[in-house]
Amino acid sequence: MTGQIPEVVIFRLPLYLRILTLLAAENVEVASSQELGERLQMTPAQIRKDLSYFGKFGKQGKGYNVRLLREQLREILGLDREWRMALIGVGRLGKAILDYGILALREFTIVAAFDIDPHQIGKKVSGVMIQDLAELADTVKKEGIEICVVAVPPSQTQQAIDCSVGCGIKAILNYVPAAARVPKDVRIQEVDPTLALQTMTYHLKSLGSS
Amino acid sequence: MTGQIPEVVIFRLPLYLRILTLLAAENVEVASSQELGERLQMTPAQIRKDLSYFGKFGKQGKGYNVRLLREQLREILGLDREWRMALIGVGRLGKAILDYGILALREFTIVAAFDIDPHQIGKKVSGVMIQDLAELADTVKKEGIEICVVAVPPSQTQQAIDCSVGCGIKAILNYVPAAARVPKDVRIQEVDPTLALQTMTYHLKSLGSS
DNA sequence: GTGTGTGAATGTTTTCACAGCG
DNA sequence: CGCTGTGAAAACATTCACACAC
The missing domain is CATH 3.40.50.720 (NAD(P)-binding Rossmann-like Domain)
Incomplete structure (x- = not known):
């Protein structure tokens, strides 16, 4: 499960974090990989695959809880401290x-x-x-x-x-x-x-x- | 020969240019892919492959003429004008x-x-x-x-x-x-x-x- | 001998496509 | 249904290894 995580994936996490912070500020509660992909100009499959290296954050049929995923990413990146x-x-x-x-x-x-x-x-x-x-x-x-x-x-x-x-x-x-x-x-x-x-x-x- | 050139290769050309400019300033006349690779922390094969997308700039048994390759790269990148x-x-x-x-x-x-x-x-x-x-x-x-x-x-x-x-x-x-x-x-x-x-x-x- | 240029082999990343959950 | 999570396939990038030029 926690095999070797590709370096490129790590580089994309801050991009995901950024868009999630923006969506949270807009009070968007849920976003699908499709929607995230449109904002970031990348394919939904890539976003799902990237996130899957770290766990299962989405709900089938709905998408990702913006606030929750944002918190998870901050923690994964080590941004939950100074x-x-x-x-x-x-x-x-x-x-x-x-x-x-x-x-x-x-x-x-x-x-x-x-x-x-x-x-x-x-x-x-x-x-x-x-x-x-x-x-x-x-x-x-x-x-x-x-x-x-x-x-x-x-x-x-x-x-x-x-x-x-x-x-x-x-x-x-x-x-x-x-x-x-x-x-x-x-x-x-x-x-x-x-x-x-x-x-x-x-x-x-x-x-x-x- | 001039197939589609990978985007990553374009991103590395300025790095090559930078090291060549430095070598030129040190009055080094010739450098092998081996030497360039050591300075840039990358493999000689990658440097040779990258350059081969644009032509044959090296001399077998010697290496690359620093000043000449630098000029060629500047031209390839479009840096020969303002x-x-x-x-x-x-x-x-x-x-x-x-x-x-x-x-x-x-x-x-x-x-x-x-x-x-x-x-x-x-x-x-x-x-x-x-x-x-x-x-x-x-x-x-x-x-x-x-x-x-x-x-x-x-x-x-x-x-x-x-x-x-x-x-x-x-x-x-x-x-x-x-x-x-x-x-x-x-x-x-x-x-x-x-x-x-x-x-x-x-x-x-x-x-x-x- | 020395080091390039390059197909072929290997390794890595992205995309596909679909089972399965809500 | 709609959308995730994920193996398998395709695309892409790097490294190997060697023929050949100097």
């Missing part, structure tokens, strides 16, 4: 992440920020004090930090990541457009909107002949 | 995109910004004048805009996207965490770093036993 994060690198991009609350979500909080530039250390950005990266280990322990968000210059990426891994961090959100190496028990996700732009131009290019 | 973009929505997130140059890349330029808030219209952000969304069609034509970056509040997303599509836009970068509908000849890419966070917690959750 996650504390550290930001490493408070340059241009790091400041944008803090100032504009780019990662602001109820369950996720940036509780500490780090840099290696002595001019930055001691200053505050959006209410968060910038500390010396050397203090990461201590703060991770003291503050219960489990995720690091890396936004340093490309040349310092590997260093920042090694430092995080050394502090026992098992999940890294990497904003730097550079492939970094991590031990295989550490999860790293790259965020780079320019990759998406670069794939779109491929398709735009050959659009003269439609 | 792409002009419009930003729709100059709120918190839209300002961050402009101010912090989050999409700054040589080939991509945001040449116009739009909003529907009368208080914003007429102001300048990072040197770009904010126009009324009603002027989008005109400006798209006048400025040769081919890509729209959408950063409006969730409730206005579909409207902003429909407006773009109506103006003949065929590629949309959607920063709003909400699934939107587009005709199937229009390409839309969603950018949402919080989705990545939400998949990481799934894996972190079940990590107590290490």
